[in-house]
Amino acid sequence: MSALKLENVHKSFGDHEVLRGIDLDVAEHEVVCLIGASGSGKSTLLRCVNLLEPVGAGRIWLGDEEITRRGVDVNAVRRRIGIVFQAFNLFPHMSVLRNVTLAPRDVLKLPRAKAEARALELLRRFGLESRRDDYPDRLSGGQQQRVAIVRALAMQPELMLLDEVTSALDPELVAEVLNVIRELAEGGMTMLIATHEMSFARDIANRVCFLEDGLILEEGAPQEIFSRPKEPRTQQFLERIIQAGRL
Amino acid sequence: MASEGDRRADPEVERRSRLLGGLHEGEGARGVAIALLSTAVFLTVVIVAVTQSAGWPEVKRSFFNWDDISSSFPDIARAFVLNVKIFLVCEVCILILALVIAVLRSLPGPVFFPLRALAVVYADLARGVPTILVIALLGFGAPALELTGVPRSRVFWAGLGLILVYSGYVSEVYRAGIESVHPSQEAAARSLGLSRFQALRRVILPQAIRRVIPPLLNDFIGLQKDTALVGTLGVVEAFNQSQIYSNATFTYGSYLAAAALFVAITIPLARFTDWLIARDRSRRQAAGGFA
Numbered sequence: 001m002s003a004l005k006l007e008n009v010h011k012s013f014g015d016h017e018v019l020r021g022i023d024l025d026v027a028e029h030e031v032v033c034l035i036g037a038s039g040s041g042k043s044t045l046l047r048c049v050n051l052l053e054p055v056g057a058g059r060i061w062l063g064d065e066e067i068t069r070r071g072v073d074v075n076a077v078r079r080r081i082g083i084v085f086q087a088f089n090l091f092p093h094m095s096v097l098r099n100v101t102l103a104p105r106d107v108l109k110l111p112r113a114k115a116e117a118r119a120l121e122l123l124r125r126f127g128l129e130s131r132r133d134d135y136p137d138r139l140s141g142g143q144q145q146r147v148a149i150v151r152a153l154a155m156q157p158e159l160m161l162l163d164e165v166t167s168a169l170d171p172e173l174v175a176e177v178l179n180v181i182r183e184l185a186e187g188g189m190t191m192l193i194a195t196h197e198m199s200f201a202r203d204i205a206n207r208v209c210f211l212e213d214g215l216i217l218e219e220g221a222p223q224e225i226f227s228r229p230k231e232p233r234t235q236q237f238l239e240r241i242i243q244a245g246r247l
Numbered sequence: 248m249a250s251e252g253d254r255r256a257d258p259e260v261e262r263r264s265r266l267l268g269g270l271h272e273g274e275g276a277r278g279v280a281i282a283l284l285s286t287a288v289f290l291t292v293v294i295v296a297v298t299q300s301a302g303w304p305e306v307k308r309s310f311f312n313w314d315d316i317s318s319s320f321p322d323i324a325r326a327f328v329l330n331v332k333i334f335l336v337c338e339v340c341i342l343i344l345a346l347v348i349a350v351l352r353s354l355p356g357p358v359f360f361p362l363r364a365l366a367v368v369y370a371d372l373a374r375g376v377p378t379i380l381v382i383a384l385l386g387f388g389a390p391a392l393e394l395t396g397v398p399r400s401r402v403f404w405a406g407l408g409l410i411l412v413y414s415g416y417v418s419e420v421y422r423a424g425i426e427s428v429h430p431s432q433e434a435a436a437r438s439l440g441l442s443r444f445q446a447l448r449r450v451i452l453p454q455a456i457r458r459v460i461p462p463l464l465n466d467f468i469g470l471q472k473d474t475a476l477v478g479t480l481g482v483v484e485a486f487n488q489s490q491i492y493s494n495a496t497f498t499y500g501s502y503l504a505a506a507a508l509f510v511a512i513t514i515p516l517a518r519f520t521d522w523l524i525a526r527d528r529s530r531r532q533a534a535g536g537f538a
Binding site for chain 1: 431435436440449450457
């Protein structure tokens with residue numbers, strides 16, 4: 001059974017059709033990377049999966065539950081999906097520990113001690129334990145993004161969505177965040193990752209999807225897409241990336 | 248945290264130098280001297296100009312008679328207790344009612360249109376009608392209805408008038424705060440599975456309220472002064488008590504006594520507001536320097 005399945009998903013903002021019929025199947029423990037130019041629909045696709053944006057048409061299943069059906073409990077769906085944003089979006093008025101325990105305590109109703117024990121275990125695993133009482137503005141961008149990942153993991157999601165999580169980081173901070181994601185992949189986490197980090201995508205993905213104009217133009221194993229792209233648009237995109245020295 | 252003190256200027260010095268005209272550290276002593284001198288010159292000019300005016304002897308007799316001021320002061324101070332009580336009770340009610348109105352107004356989607364519209368109409372009316380009219384309408388009108396179960400007390404109705412008027416202003420302050428919190432904060436909260444209400448309570452309102460505390464306090468300085476309007480209903484509070492004195496003695500020293508009492512409360516509030524704003528600013532600068 002697939003962990004996530006999209007069928008002919010459409011999404012428009014006003015007259016502009018951002019997603020024009022996306023079909024996608026993500027198996028359990030699979031890591032799928034979405035690549036493509038800015039504006040190709042990667043972020044919108046992730047936001048639709050998390051129901052932050054209602055889809056225009058088409059259907060999405062999480063496990064065997066259709067989450068685009070009418071009357072679905074969106075909060076219950078989101079509990080099962082972790083999302084990490086480009087701009088971290090930590091809660092600036094809460095300490096690191098409180099950021100991580102907020103949802104487990106308020107949504108899962110875990111007792112404080114249990115939520116904190118679980119949070120501390122995760123923070124320790126990602127080298128953030130000493131930062132537990134700091135506020136987000138005291139952390140570097142890389143640390144903030146790692147806290148954001150921990151915050152999502154604290155809900156023990158069955159699927160993680162990563163939306164260009166290194167795009168807002170200084171170059172020297174990118175590696176620490178990518179290492180965290182790599183560790184998650186090795187641990188068997190199912191992930192759908194929108195990224196501009198091509199070498200990372202080639203390295204970590206089981207499958208790469210190239211998005212162009214709201215459609216998945218080409219998909220396949222990373223070595224196929226990066227070494228022998230079939231579509232001219234994919235070739236063009238990758239050539240520009242190579243020219244920019246990013247692959 | 249020791250390194251922080253080195254990096255940033257001492258906030259106390261910073262605060263004082265801003266008051267004295269944004270002087271740099273180290274110019275402190277000279278700055279204070281200049282400020283004192285220019286203040287002395289300014290006051291001398293004002294005092295000379297006023298005391299040389301034609302009407303000054305009469306004004307001095309009717310306003311600045313120390314006996315009037317001091318003999319009226321105890322009664323006015325006792326009456327002022329009522330102003331403070333009205334202020335405190337109204338403030339708590341306003342903080343709650345205004346928050347409810349602001350939250351209603353920020354609800355998204357077509358379903359909540361009637362509530363949003365209601366909140367808009369309310370804020371417009373509350374801010375549009377002069378406070379003194381609201382108090383007169385409620386204070387004279389409502390008890391006259393003689394409805395059973397409805398309080399007859401004019402203080403009650405005047406207080407309700409203040410609450411209704413000020414909630415209009417304060418709800419707008421709250422709303423500005425709510426709108427200043429970036430939508431990505433709500434997205435982050437909702438994506439963790441928090442309900443709309445939980446996101447509002449845990450993530451949006453705490454940030455919004457923190458940002459609007461200075462303007463909120465400003466409105467409460469205004470409220471503190473406007474408690475004098477309750478006196479227009481014949482309730483004996485500080486302003487009314489000083490009128491009683493003034494009518495009996497044909498002098499106005501009692502007004503000065505009342506004014507002194509109001510100022511004694513509002514100045515600390517104003518300084519506290521300044522302090523909060525300065526603290527907020529220095530915190531944000533510290534945060535900006537790092538992130």
